[in-house]
Amino acid sequence: MQTVMPSGGRVSGLLVGAGWETGRGAQLLEVRAPYGGELLARIAESTPDEVDAAVTLAARTFARNELTPHERADILRRTSQLIAQRAEEFAHSVVAEAGKPLRDARAEVARAVLTFELCAQEATRLAGEVVPVEGTPGSENRRAFTIRRPAGVVCAITPFNGPVNQLSHKVPTAIAAGCTVVVKPAEVTPLSAIKVVQAMLDAGLPPGHVTVVQGRGETVGQQLLEDPRFAVYSFTGSTAVGAHIRRTVGLRKTLLELGNNSANIVHADADLGLAAKVLAKSSTAYAGQVCISAQRILVHEDVFEEFSALLADQVSALSVGDPSDEGTDVGPMISLDAARRAEQWVAQAIDDGAKLVCGGSRDGQFFVPTVVARPAAHSALACQEAFAPVAVLIAYRTLREAIDIANSTEYGLQAAVFTEGLDVAMAVARRLDVGGVIVNDASSYRVDSMPYGGVKHSGTGREGVRYAVEEMTESQLVVLNLRDPVGEGL
Template identity: 50%
Template sequence: MDQDKKVYGLFIDGQWVTTGTTIPVLDKFSGKVYAHVAQAEQAHVTKAVDAAQLALKTPLPAWRRSAILQQTAERLTVNKEKLGELIAIEAGKPLKDAIAEVGRAAETLRLSANEAMALTGEAVPVHAFPGSENRLAFTLRVPLGVVCAISPFNFPLNLLCHKVGPALAAGNAIVAKPASATPLIALKLAEYLAEAGLPAGWFHVLFGAGSTVGEWLLDEPRFAAYSFTGSYAVGLHIRQRVGLRKSTMELGSNSATIIHHDADLDGAARQCARMAFANAGQVCISVQRILVHRFVFNEFVEKLAAQTGELIIGDPKNPHTDVGPMINQKEAERVVAWVEQAVDDGARLVMGGTRQGALVQPTILTHVHPKMPVWCEEIFGPVVSVAAYDYLEEAIDKVNDSAYGLQAGVFTRSIDVALSCAKQLEVGGVIINDVSTYRADNMPYGGVKNSGTGREGPHYAVQELTETRVVVFNHR
């Protein structure tokens, strides 16, 4: 890639490929064009899959896959400040969070490297069955083949690594379609993988709209699996199109956090303020709904507003900024419209609710009702709604009264309350004494209901991206 020209190609079969059409990449804070990337045509999808299938004919041994991932992780670590600056520009993510994302991505690849060296099957005691006394059986974990990875704009590096790392660790080849809004960091990953020794054909990067390139990817019958992170509507469409082929779907949520009357209110308010507005609320497990015991409701809202008021809002390239712009002005307009509708319908605006361009002020609402979109749908913006409850069972019911179920947080000093929530909350993860937004990259991550299917986290994703093959010996 030539940084000076600021025009970037697709990455296909180890080569940079230019096309007749380009997509502008904007600096999300200034709104100015920062670079252009090539837009894929249908022939590029075919070419990428052809090359991926050819690469699979010469499998990479586990030690080599592990070494490539480890070396790529090292490159990310060495260049984390520069890469963080790139994410801050093209995603609008505050610089300190962008640099942290690079660190997480490196760890995701290291975890994936470890999984490449630990793929194993198990013995199956078929000899215990009458007539099988002389048989020996065991299982193998075998790669699926060519994997299609479709990743979002909000964590443009780490969420791509959560697809690429485990897929490579398992021995698959990958064709990736990162979000067109944040394509440049994906090309840096392709560059680093190649420098680390990944042969041509094993990783490809295509750009384009879901209505064109996305549909061509779904039309391609040679993909063995799809890994997607994005909206419920698109995830459902993919599942309907790909049929019986494997798919992992990490979809949306309107994640809730419960603040019980015995909670550390200062700590809870601090964490809720930070994670309701991190990345301008554009996080699948962002704190969108807070349920607070009525005994401490007013006190908590005051503390939450005070903590929120200390956040620094502005240019994401400023190392002190806490909240940057949303991905584009259209999304910012939608979020403010939802807030205004909620206020018109009776919600109380504690703070925020305005915008300048794509920069939306952190917004706190109270007195919301369950049918308001700010409560029952995924807002995916810097807005949090706070409601009161009288009994724990009521809070649990309100959390579960959702089409989504990704993660939930619970602040309490009571083991009984914590365990009751862990057992009864209908989500993929229950986080005790922290917010719903907590995620370590080695934990199983995924949801229930409309929040998706399957689990990410390298150990768990490798299982999703391999098949169990049983081998039976009849030794006479």
């Protein structure tokens, strides 16, 4: 299936049943390359009737419950193998529509290969536990255990900044759990999602287990939220949209991976060279459009100036340019508006007294990797999510002060601490109000088998294959009231 169409033709982006359709929607969504603005494709926004048909098919397919665990595992494993075979095609798709540098796009696809394999393994590992009710007086002849049952139809809404791997944390986990799933990819990056789902179909996934709709959040997304047939919503995106989802879907289960402004603490005893190297990469990877990027870097006052110089050297050495060039470190931002917002936030921080250490300039959708030091505590860079290639250096004198600063925002996804002291690392980790703490690596460290999710306004639930599969199932208790044929002489 051709998905990159320089002529601007339509792409078959709607999947309801056994084959792709161009859709009947009059509203055409243009998919443009962040680098150069080339028109890659036009995709018809799904009509209300098409969205309803997709959900109806997913619900009917779930009710049939036709795939056994080993069949699901076989399909997911074959999908992993197909993605590996098509890795370069997938990577170049991510480069084209998301503007992600080629090296990072290849790494994303490699992660997706592993994620599908992990999902295949988990499909055959769903298990409950024995519940010792016989220890309760009056229940001596009873035995109890739990089983895990698929929750139902899953709605997966994926973001632009990981069009392959973010989908791989939602769709195959739903299949592994025994659910069916309706996918709405981000309207600016639908082509990579189409490729992933096509690989699943090529691997033998029967029609109806995955359906795909296309469109904007305020139209197609809203219709999905209001459909009562969904049991689980899995969404990655902004805190504002996540809050809207919670208000709309009520008591139904939600897996929300939302905003963040990760704190990375560099203590006085840290390996400053290591910290500078990994934090320079973390704060600028994919132009900072990563929710666990190293945005706030809290540095002990005793080493502040030394670390500032080391970080500036690392950041200034990064290559900015064409994302399809193998030597590029930082590509364009996803939109001109996003780049302009980064420029405005940096300018405002400087007006409020911060020091520009390096960078700070914009050229169209490119924002030069930037380091800003000692911003005002109320500045947007210090307390909101920049989602841009900007690192903010904040000084502290005591660990208590560093912890208070780190916990001072509404977010709590992941954080990091650099120190040579185990006591320091554990003391900080116990007190940071976040979903994950990384020691001697950046807050952006993630592997796809680990639990991943936040607290506060950074979301609910956990991704990471085993954890997401569990989130998409329900625990059911079974109690057996048994006779004793031996004791009764039978």
